[in-house]
Amino acid sequence: MPDAQAPRLLCVEVYESRPLSYVTEDAAALLTELARRAVFVPTTTRTREQYGRIRLPGPAPRYAICANxxxxxxxxxxDPEWSAAVAARLEEKCAPLAEVRERMVAAADPAxxxxxxxxxxxxxxxxxxxxxxxxGWVKELGEWADGLGWSVSLQGRKVYAVPKPLTKGAAVEEVARRTxxxxxxxxxxxxxDADLLHVVDRGWRPGHGELADAGWTAPGVTVLAERGVLAGEAVLRGFLSEV
Incomplete structure:
Protein backbone atom coordinates (compact mmCIF):
# COMPACT_ATOMS: atom_id res chain seq x y z
CA MET A 1 0.00 0.00 0.00
CA PRO A 2 1.14 3.63 -0.30
CA ASP A 3 3.36 4.69 2.60
CA ALA A 4 0.84 7.29 3.74
CA GLN A 5 -1.80 4.58 4.17
CA ALA A 6 0.36 2.11 6.09
CA PRO A 7 -1.05 1.16 9.52
CA ARG A 8 0.68 2.19 12.72
CA LEU A 9 2.81 -0.71 13.95
CA LEU A 10 3.82 -2.00 17.36
CA CYS A 11 7.09 -3.94 17.59
CA VAL A 12 6.65 -7.27 19.41
CA GLU A 13 10.07 -8.83 18.81
CA VAL A 14 13.63 -7.52 19.02
CA TYR A 15 16.52 -9.67 17.77
CA GLU A 16 20.18 -8.72 18.15
CA SER A 17 19.12 -5.23 19.25
CA ARG A 18 17.00 -4.65 16.14
CA PRO A 19 13.19 -4.60 15.81
CA LEU A 20 12.08 -7.67 13.89
CA SER A 21 8.36 -8.48 14.20
CA TYR A 22 5.26 -6.33 14.43
CA VAL A 23 1.51 -6.20 14.88
CA THR A 24 -0.72 -3.25 14.09
CA GLU A 25 -1.91 -1.09 16.96
CA ASP A 26 -5.48 -2.20 16.20
CA ALA A 27 -4.40 -5.85 16.39
CA ALA A 28 -2.78 -5.15 19.78
CA ALA A 29 -6.11 -3.91 21.13
CA LEU A 30 -7.98 -6.85 19.62
CA LEU A 31 -5.52 -9.35 21.10
CA THR A 32 -5.84 -7.80 24.55
CA GLU A 33 -9.63 -8.13 24.31
CA LEU A 34 -9.34 -11.72 23.08
CA ALA A 35 -7.12 -12.69 26.01
CA ARG A 36 -9.75 -11.24 28.35
CA ARG A 37 -12.56 -13.29 26.82
CA ALA A 38 -10.90 -16.61 25.91
CA VAL A 39 -7.88 -18.83 26.51
CA PHE A 40 -5.33 -17.52 24.01
CA VAL A 41 -2.56 -20.02 23.18
CA PRO A 42 0.41 -18.84 21.07
CA THR A 43 1.36 -21.80 18.89
CA THR A 44 4.57 -21.88 16.87
CA THR A 45 7.34 -23.89 15.27
CA ARG A 46 9.80 -21.59 17.05
CA THR A 47 12.02 -22.99 19.77
CA ARG A 48 11.42 -21.87 23.33
CA GLU A 49 14.33 -19.47 23.07
CA GLN A 50 12.97 -17.93 19.88
CA TYR A 51 9.46 -17.69 21.33
CA GLY A 52 10.92 -16.01 24.42
CA ARG A 53 11.81 -12.97 22.31
CA ILE A 54 8.14 -12.29 21.57
CA ARG A 55 6.34 -9.71 23.71
CA LEU A 56 2.67 -9.79 22.78
CA PRO A 57 0.16 -7.22 24.04
CA GLY A 58 -2.15 -8.16 26.88
CA PRO A 59 -1.61 -10.50 29.81
CA ALA A 60 0.98 -13.27 29.57
CA PRO A 61 -0.72 -16.41 28.19
CA ARG A 62 -1.06 -19.29 30.66
CA TYR A 63 -0.30 -21.79 27.88
CA ALA A 64 1.95 -21.65 24.83
CA ILE A 65 3.02 -24.30 22.32
CA CYS A 66 6.57 -24.28 20.94
CA ALA A 67 8.77 -26.46 18.73
CA ASN A 68 5.81 -27.53 16.58
CA ASP A 79 5.53 -29.29 31.05
CA PRO A 80 7.74 -32.35 31.74
CA GLU A 81 4.93 -34.89 31.36
CA TRP A 82 4.05 -33.59 27.91
CA SER A 83 7.69 -33.53 26.83
CA ALA A 84 8.19 -37.10 28.02
CA ALA A 85 5.08 -38.29 26.20
CA VAL A 86 6.26 -36.61 22.98
CA ALA A 87 9.73 -38.16 23.29
CA ALA A 88 8.25 -41.63 23.80
CA ARG A 89 5.95 -41.24 20.80
CA LEU A 90 8.80 -40.15 18.54
CA GLU A 91 11.07 -42.96 19.70
CA GLU A 92 8.35 -45.52 18.98
CA LYS A 93 7.24 -44.27 15.57
CA CYS A 94 10.18 -42.49 13.93
CA ALA A 95 13.78 -43.00 12.91
CA PRO A 96 16.30 -41.12 15.09
CA LEU A 97 16.86 -37.42 14.47
CA ALA A 98 20.59 -38.00 13.97
CA GLU A 99 19.94 -40.32 11.01
CA VAL A 100 17.67 -37.84 9.26
CA ARG A 101 19.93 -34.88 9.95
CA GLU A 102 22.96 -36.73 8.61
CA ARG A 103 21.14 -37.55 5.37
CA MET A 104 19.87 -33.97 4.96
CA VAL A 105 23.31 -32.43 5.37
CA ALA A 106 25.07 -35.04 3.23
CA ALA A 107 22.60 -34.52 0.39
CA ALA A 108 22.90 -30.72 0.49
CA ASP A 109 25.28 -28.76 -1.71
CA PRO A 110 27.47 -26.09 -0.05
CA ALA A 111 26.70 -23.91 -3.07
CA GLY A 136 13.05 -31.95 -7.07
CA TRP A 137 15.60 -31.99 -4.25
CA VAL A 138 13.02 -31.47 -1.51
CA LYS A 139 10.67 -34.03 -3.04
CA GLU A 140 13.41 -36.64 -3.26
CA LEU A 141 14.43 -36.11 0.35
CA GLY A 142 10.78 -36.23 1.40
CA GLU A 143 10.22 -39.57 -0.31
CA TRP A 144 13.20 -41.01 1.55
CA ALA A 145 12.11 -39.55 4.90
CA ASP A 146 8.50 -40.67 4.53
CA GLY A 147 9.41 -44.29 5.13
CA LEU A 148 11.15 -43.32 8.35
CA GLY A 149 8.16 -41.53 9.84
CA TRP A 150 9.34 -38.03 8.91
CA SER A 151 7.97 -35.29 6.67
CA VAL A 152 9.97 -32.74 4.67
CA SER A 153 8.72 -29.32 3.59
CA LEU A 154 10.12 -26.16 2.06
CA GLN A 155 8.94 -22.97 3.74
CA GLY A 156 10.52 -19.73 2.66
CA ARG A 157 14.27 -20.23 2.87
CA LYS A 158 14.02 -23.21 5.22
CA VAL A 159 13.79 -26.93 4.48
CA TYR A 160 12.24 -28.66 7.50
CA ALA A 161 12.48 -32.32 8.45
CA VAL A 162 9.90 -32.98 11.16
CA PRO A 163 8.73 -36.26 12.73
CA LYS A 164 5.16 -36.95 11.62
CA PRO A 165 3.83 -37.41 15.20
CA LEU A 166 5.28 -34.01 16.21
CA THR A 167 2.28 -31.75 15.56
CA LYS A 168 0.79 -28.53 16.84
CA GLY A 169 -2.64 -30.09 16.61
CA ALA A 170 -1.86 -32.73 19.24
CA ALA A 171 -0.66 -30.06 21.65
CA VAL A 172 -3.74 -27.93 21.00
CA GLU A 173 -5.96 -30.90 21.82
CA GLU A 174 -4.05 -31.34 25.09
CA VAL A 175 -4.58 -27.70 26.06
CA ALA A 176 -8.27 -28.02 25.21
CA ARG A 177 -8.47 -31.09 27.46
CA ARG A 178 -6.77 -29.32 30.35
CA THR A 179 -8.90 -26.19 30.10
CA ASP A 193 0.01 -25.34 10.48
CA ALA A 194 -2.18 -27.60 8.34
CA ASP A 195 -2.72 -30.26 11.02
CA LEU A 196 -3.69 -27.56 13.53
CA LEU A 197 -6.31 -26.19 11.14
CA HIS A 198 -7.72 -29.70 10.75
CA VAL A 199 -7.97 -30.16 14.52
CA VAL A 200 -9.68 -26.90 15.55
CA ASP A 201 -13.42 -26.38 15.24
CA ARG A 202 -12.95 -23.25 13.12
CA GLY A 203 -9.85 -22.03 11.35
CA TRP A 204 -8.57 -19.04 9.41
CA ARG A 205 -5.92 -19.03 6.68
CA PRO A 206 -4.31 -15.71 5.68
CA GLY A 207 -3.77 -14.70 2.07
CA HIS A 208 0.01 -15.11 2.43
CA GLY A 209 2.31 -18.05 3.19
CA GLU A 210 2.87 -21.56 1.92
CA LEU A 211 -0.74 -22.67 2.48
CA ALA A 212 -2.01 -19.75 0.39
CA ASP A 213 0.60 -20.41 -2.30
CA ALA A 214 -0.64 -24.01 -2.51
CA GLY A 215 -4.30 -22.96 -2.55
CA TRP A 216 -4.83 -25.09 0.57
CA THR A 217 -8.14 -25.10 2.38
CA ALA A 218 -10.27 -27.48 4.44
CA PRO A 219 -13.80 -27.71 5.83
CA GLY A 220 -14.36 -25.12 8.56
CA VAL A 221 -11.41 -22.99 7.41
CA THR A 222 -12.04 -19.40 6.31
CA VAL A 223 -9.73 -18.22 3.54
CA LEU A 224 -8.81 -14.56 4.05
CA ALA A 225 -7.86 -12.10 1.34
CA GLU A 226 -5.79 -10.03 3.78
CA ARG A 227 -2.04 -10.51 3.89
CA GLY A 228 0.70 -9.64 6.38
CA VAL A 229 -0.15 -7.58 9.46
CA LEU A 230 -3.63 -6.86 8.15
CA ALA A 231 -4.29 -10.60 8.08
CA GLY A 232 -3.44 -10.61 11.78
CA GLU A 233 -6.22 -8.10 12.39
CA ALA A 234 -8.67 -10.12 10.29
CA VAL A 235 -7.86 -13.32 12.19
CA LEU A 236 -8.37 -11.63 15.56
CA ARG A 237 -11.71 -10.17 14.45
CA GLY A 238 -12.73 -13.65 13.37
CA PHE A 239 -11.76 -15.10 16.73
CA LEU A 240 -13.68 -12.41 18.63
CA SER A 241 -16.77 -12.96 16.52
CA GLU A 242 -16.81 -16.55 17.76
CA VAL A 243 -16.21 -15.92 21.47
Missing part, protein backbone atom coordinates in the same frame (compact mmCIF):
# COMPACT_ATOMS: atom_id res chain seq x y z
CA UNK A 69 4.11 -29.13 19.57
CA UNK A 70 7.22 -30.58 21.18
CA UNK A 71 6.96 -28.28 24.19
CA UNK A 72 3.83 -27.23 26.04
CA UNK A 73 4.61 -24.22 28.21
CA UNK A 74 2.57 -23.67 31.35
CA UNK A 75 3.22 -20.25 32.88
CA UNK A 76 6.39 -20.08 30.80
CA UNK A 77 7.78 -23.48 31.89
CA UNK A 78 7.86 -26.60 29.70
CA UNK A 112 23.16 -23.33 -1.75
CA UNK A 113 23.28 -24.50 1.89
CA UNK A 114 23.61 -21.45 4.15
CA UNK A 115 23.02 -22.99 7.60
CA UNK A 116 21.86 -26.23 9.20
CA UNK A 117 20.19 -26.36 12.58
CA UNK A 118 18.59 -28.75 15.08
CA UNK A 119 15.63 -27.38 17.04
CA UNK A 120 15.16 -28.55 20.64
CA UNK A 121 16.60 -32.00 19.72
CA UNK A 122 13.25 -32.66 18.04
CA UNK A 123 13.59 -31.72 14.36
CA UNK A 124 16.10 -30.34 11.88
CA UNK A 125 16.10 -27.67 9.21
CA UNK A 126 18.36 -26.18 6.57
CA UNK A 127 18.53 -22.53 5.59
CA UNK A 128 19.08 -22.43 1.84
CA UNK A 129 19.54 -20.08 -1.10
CA UNK A 130 16.21 -20.89 -2.67
CA UNK A 131 17.18 -19.59 -6.09
CA UNK A 132 19.95 -22.21 -6.29
CA UNK A 133 18.02 -25.09 -4.71
CA UNK A 134 17.69 -27.82 -7.40
CA UNK A 135 14.13 -28.63 -8.52
CA UNK A 180 -12.16 -28.00 29.40
CA UNK A 181 -12.64 -26.00 26.20
CA UNK A 182 -15.78 -26.92 24.30
CA UNK A 183 -14.69 -25.06 21.15
CA UNK A 184 -11.30 -24.33 19.63
CA UNK A 185 -10.28 -21.71 17.05
CA UNK A 186 -6.99 -21.48 15.19
CA UNK A 187 -5.12 -19.73 12.40
CA UNK A 188 -1.98 -20.48 10.44
CA UNK A 189 -0.18 -19.75 7.19
CA UNK A 190 2.55 -22.41 6.91
CA UNK A 191 2.54 -26.05 5.84
CA UNK A 192 3.30 -27.00 9.44
Missing amino acids: GGHLLVDGVS WLLKERVAEDLFAYLVVDRALLPP GAARTLGAGDSLL
Whole structure:
Protein backbone atom coordinates (compact mmCIF):
# COMPACT_ATOMS: atom_id res chain seq x y z
CA MET A 1 0.00 0.00 0.00
CA PRO A 2 1.14 3.63 -0.30
CA ASP A 3 3.36 4.69 2.60
CA ALA A 4 0.84 7.29 3.74
CA GLN A 5 -1.80 4.58 4.17
CA ALA A 6 0.36 2.11 6.09
CA PRO A 7 -1.05 1.16 9.52
CA ARG A 8 0.68 2.19 12.72
CA LEU A 9 2.81 -0.71 13.95
CA LEU A 10 3.82 -2.00 17.36
CA CYS A 11 7.09 -3.94 17.59
CA VAL A 12 6.65 -7.27 19.41
CA GLU A 13 10.07 -8.83 18.81
CA VAL A 14 13.63 -7.52 19.02
CA TYR A 15 16.52 -9.67 17.77
CA GLU A 16 20.18 -8.72 18.15
CA SER A 17 19.12 -5.23 19.25
CA ARG A 18 17.00 -4.65 16.14
CA PRO A 19 13.19 -4.60 15.81
CA LEU A 20 12.08 -7.67 13.89
CA SER A 21 8.36 -8.48 14.20
CA TYR A 22 5.26 -6.33 14.43
CA VAL A 23 1.51 -6.20 14.88
CA THR A 24 -0.72 -3.25 14.09
CA GLU A 25 -1.91 -1.09 16.96
CA ASP A 26 -5.48 -2.20 16.20
CA ALA A 27 -4.40 -5.85 16.39
CA ALA A 28 -2.78 -5.15 19.78
CA ALA A 29 -6.11 -3.91 21.13
CA LEU A 30 -7.98 -6.85 19.62
CA LEU A 31 -5.52 -9.35 21.10
CA THR A 32 -5.84 -7.80 24.55
CA GLU A 33 -9.63 -8.13 24.31
CA LEU A 34 -9.34 -11.72 23.08
CA ALA A 35 -7.12 -12.69 26.01
CA ARG A 36 -9.75 -11.24 28.35
CA ARG A 37 -12.56 -13.29 26.82
CA ALA A 38 -10.90 -16.61 25.91
CA VAL A 39 -7.88 -18.83 26.51
CA PHE A 40 -5.33 -17.52 24.01
CA VAL A 41 -2.56 -20.02 23.18
CA PRO A 42 0.41 -18.84 21.07
CA THR A 43 1.36 -21.80 18.89
CA THR A 44 4.57 -21.88 16.87
CA THR A 45 7.34 -23.89 15.27
CA ARG A 46 9.80 -21.59 17.05
CA THR A 47 12.02 -22.99 19.77
CA ARG A 48 11.42 -21.87 23.33
CA GLU A 49 14.33 -19.47 23.07
CA GLN A 50 12.97 -17.93 19.88
CA TYR A 51 9.46 -17.69 21.33
CA GLY A 52 10.92 -16.01 24.42
CA ARG A 53 11.81 -12.97 22.31
CA ILE A 54 8.14 -12.29 21.57
CA ARG A 55 6.34 -9.71 23.71
CA LEU A 56 2.67 -9.79 22.78
CA PRO A 57 0.16 -7.22 24.04
CA GLY A 58 -2.15 -8.16 26.88
CA PRO A 59 -1.61 -10.50 29.81
CA ALA A 60 0.98 -13.27 29.57
CA PRO A 61 -0.72 -16.41 28.19
CA ARG A 62 -1.06 -19.29 30.66
CA TYR A 63 -0.30 -21.79 27.88
CA ALA A 64 1.95 -21.65 24.83
CA ILE A 65 3.02 -24.30 22.32
CA CYS A 66 6.57 -24.28 20.94
CA ALA A 67 8.77 -26.46 18.73
CA ASN A 68 5.81 -27.53 16.58
CA GLY A 69 4.11 -29.13 19.57
CA GLY A 70 7.22 -30.58 21.18
CA HIS A 71 6.96 -28.28 24.19
CA LEU A 72 3.83 -27.23 26.04
CA LEU A 73 4.61 -24.22 28.21
CA VAL A 74 2.57 -23.67 31.35
CA ASP A 75 3.22 -20.25 32.88
CA GLY A 76 6.39 -20.08 30.80
CA VAL A 77 7.78 -23.48 31.89
CA SER A 78 7.86 -26.60 29.70
CA ASP A 79 5.53 -29.29 31.05
CA PRO A 80 7.74 -32.35 31.74
CA GLU A 81 4.93 -34.89 31.36
CA TRP A 82 4.05 -33.59 27.91
CA SER A 83 7.69 -33.53 26.83
CA ALA A 84 8.19 -37.10 28.02
CA ALA A 85 5.08 -38.29 26.20
CA VAL A 86 6.26 -36.61 22.98
CA ALA A 87 9.73 -38.16 23.29
CA ALA A 88 8.25 -41.63 23.80
CA ARG A 89 5.95 -41.24 20.80
CA LEU A 90 8.80 -40.15 18.54
CA GLU A 91 11.07 -42.96 19.70
CA GLU A 92 8.35 -45.52 18.98
CA LYS A 93 7.24 -44.27 15.57
CA CYS A 94 10.18 -42.49 13.93
CA ALA A 95 13.78 -43.00 12.91
CA PRO A 96 16.30 -41.12 15.09
CA LEU A 97 16.86 -37.42 14.47
CA ALA A 98 20.59 -38.00 13.97
CA GLU A 99 19.94 -40.32 11.01
CA VAL A 100 17.67 -37.84 9.26
CA ARG A 101 19.93 -34.88 9.95
CA GLU A 102 22.96 -36.73 8.61
CA ARG A 103 21.14 -37.55 5.37
CA MET A 104 19.87 -33.97 4.96
CA VAL A 105 23.31 -32.43 5.37
CA ALA A 106 25.07 -35.04 3.23
CA ALA A 107 22.60 -34.52 0.39
CA ALA A 108 22.90 -30.72 0.49
CA ASP A 109 25.28 -28.76 -1.71
CA PRO A 110 27.47 -26.09 -0.05
CA ALA A 111 26.70 -23.91 -3.07
CA TRP A 112 23.16 -23.33 -1.75
CA LEU A 113 23.28 -24.50 1.89
CA LEU A 114 23.61 -21.45 4.15
CA LYS A 115 23.02 -22.99 7.60
CA GLU A 116 21.86 -26.23 9.20
CA ARG A 117 20.19 -26.36 12.58
CA VAL A 118 18.59 -28.75 15.08
CA ALA A 119 15.63 -27.38 17.04
CA GLU A 120 15.16 -28.55 20.64
CA ASP A 121 16.60 -32.00 19.72
CA LEU A 122 13.25 -32.66 18.04
CA PHE A 123 13.59 -31.72 14.36
CA ALA A 124 16.10 -30.34 11.88
CA TYR A 125 16.10 -27.67 9.21
CA LEU A 126 18.36 -26.18 6.57
CA VAL A 127 18.53 -22.53 5.59
CA VAL A 128 19.08 -22.43 1.84
CA ASP A 129 19.54 -20.08 -1.10
CA ARG A 130 16.21 -20.89 -2.67
CA ALA A 131 17.18 -19.59 -6.09
CA LEU A 132 19.95 -22.21 -6.29
CA LEU A 133 18.02 -25.09 -4.71
CA PRO A 134 17.69 -27.82 -7.40
CA PRO A 135 14.13 -28.63 -8.52
CA GLY A 136 13.05 -31.95 -7.07
CA TRP A 137 15.60 -31.99 -4.25
CA VAL A 138 13.02 -31.47 -1.51
CA LYS A 139 10.67 -34.03 -3.04
CA GLU A 140 13.41 -36.64 -3.26
CA LEU A 141 14.43 -36.11 0.35
CA GLY A 142 10.78 -36.23 1.40
CA GLU A 143 10.22 -39.57 -0.31
CA TRP A 144 13.20 -41.01 1.55
CA ALA A 145 12.11 -39.55 4.90
CA ASP A 146 8.50 -40.67 4.53
CA GLY A 147 9.41 -44.29 5.13
CA LEU A 148 11.15 -43.32 8.35
CA GLY A 149 8.16 -41.53 9.84
CA TRP A 150 9.34 -38.03 8.91
CA SER A 151 7.97 -35.29 6.67
CA VAL A 152 9.97 -32.74 4.67
CA SER A 153 8.72 -29.32 3.59
CA LEU A 154 10.12 -26.16 2.06
CA GLN A 155 8.94 -22.97 3.74
CA GLY A 156 10.52 -19.73 2.66
CA ARG A 157 14.27 -20.23 2.87
CA LYS A 158 14.02 -23.21 5.22
CA VAL A 159 13.79 -26.93 4.48
CA TYR A 160 12.24 -28.66 7.50
CA ALA A 161 12.48 -32.32 8.45
CA VAL A 162 9.90 -32.98 11.16
CA PRO A 163 8.73 -36.26 12.73
CA LYS A 164 5.16 -36.95 11.62
CA PRO A 165 3.83 -37.41 15.20
CA LEU A 166 5.28 -34.01 16.21
CA THR A 167 2.28 -31.75 15.56
CA LYS A 168 0.79 -28.53 16.84
CA GLY A 169 -2.64 -30.09 16.61
CA ALA A 170 -1.86 -32.73 19.24
CA ALA A 171 -0.66 -30.06 21.65
CA VAL A 172 -3.74 -27.93 21.00
CA GLU A 173 -5.96 -30.90 21.82
CA GLU A 174 -4.05 -31.34 25.09
CA VAL A 175 -4.58 -27.70 26.06
CA ALA A 176 -8.27 -28.02 25.21
CA ARG A 177 -8.47 -31.09 27.46
CA ARG A 178 -6.77 -29.32 30.35
CA THR A 179 -8.90 -26.19 30.10
CA GLY A 180 -12.16 -28.00 29.40
CA ALA A 181 -12.64 -26.00 26.20
CA ALA A 182 -15.78 -26.92 24.30
CA ARG A 183 -14.69 -25.06 21.15
CA THR A 184 -11.30 -24.33 19.63
CA LEU A 185 -10.28 -21.71 17.05
CA GLY A 186 -6.99 -21.48 15.19
CA ALA A 187 -5.12 -19.73 12.40
CA GLY A 188 -1.98 -20.48 10.44
CA ASP A 189 -0.18 -19.75 7.19
CA SER A 190 2.55 -22.41 6.91
CA LEU A 191 2.54 -26.05 5.84
CA LEU A 192 3.30 -27.00 9.44
CA ASP A 193 0.01 -25.34 10.48
CA ALA A 194 -2.18 -27.60 8.34
CA ASP A 195 -2.72 -30.26 11.02
CA LEU A 196 -3.69 -27.56 13.53
CA LEU A 197 -6.31 -26.19 11.14
CA HIS A 198 -7.72 -29.70 10.75
CA VAL A 199 -7.97 -30.16 14.52
CA VAL A 200 -9.68 -26.90 15.55
CA ASP A 201 -13.42 -26.38 15.24
CA ARG A 202 -12.95 -23.25 13.12
CA GLY A 203 -9.85 -22.03 11.35
CA TRP A 204 -8.57 -19.04 9.41
CA ARG A 205 -5.92 -19.03 6.68
CA PRO A 206 -4.31 -15.71 5.68
CA GLY A 207 -3.77 -14.70 2.07
CA HIS A 208 0.01 -15.11 2.43
CA GLY A 209 2.31 -18.05 3.19
CA GLU A 210 2.87 -21.56 1.92
CA LEU A 211 -0.74 -22.67 2.48
CA ALA A 212 -2.01 -19.75 0.39
CA ASP A 213 0.60 -20.41 -2.30
CA ALA A 214 -0.64 -24.01 -2.51
CA GLY A 215 -4.30 -22.96 -2.55
CA TRP A 216 -4.83 -25.09 0.57
CA THR A 217 -8.14 -25.10 2.38
CA ALA A 218 -10.27 -27.48 4.44
CA PRO A 219 -13.80 -27.71 5.83
CA GLY A 220 -14.36 -25.12 8.56
CA VAL A 221 -11.41 -22.99 7.41
CA THR A 222 -12.04 -19.40 6.31
CA VAL A 223 -9.73 -18.22 3.54
CA LEU A 224 -8.81 -14.56 4.05
CA ALA A 225 -7.86 -12.10 1.34
CA GLU A 226 -5.79 -10.03 3.78
CA ARG A 227 -2.04 -10.51 3.89
CA GLY A 228 0.70 -9.64 6.38
CA VAL A 229 -0.15 -7.58 9.46
CA LEU A 230 -3.63 -6.86 8.15
CA ALA A 231 -4.29 -10.60 8.08
CA GLY A 232 -3.44 -10.61 11.78
CA GLU A 233 -6.22 -8.10 12.39
CA ALA A 234 -8.67 -10.12 10.29
CA VAL A 235 -7.86 -13.32 12.19
CA LEU A 236 -8.37 -11.63 15.56
CA ARG A 237 -11.71 -10.17 14.45
CA GLY A 238 -12.73 -13.65 13.37
CA PHE A 239 -11.76 -15.10 16.73
CA LEU A 240 -13.68 -12.41 18.63
CA SER A 241 -16.77 -12.96 16.52
CA GLU A 242 -16.81 -16.55 17.76
CA VAL A 243 -16.21 -15.92 21.47
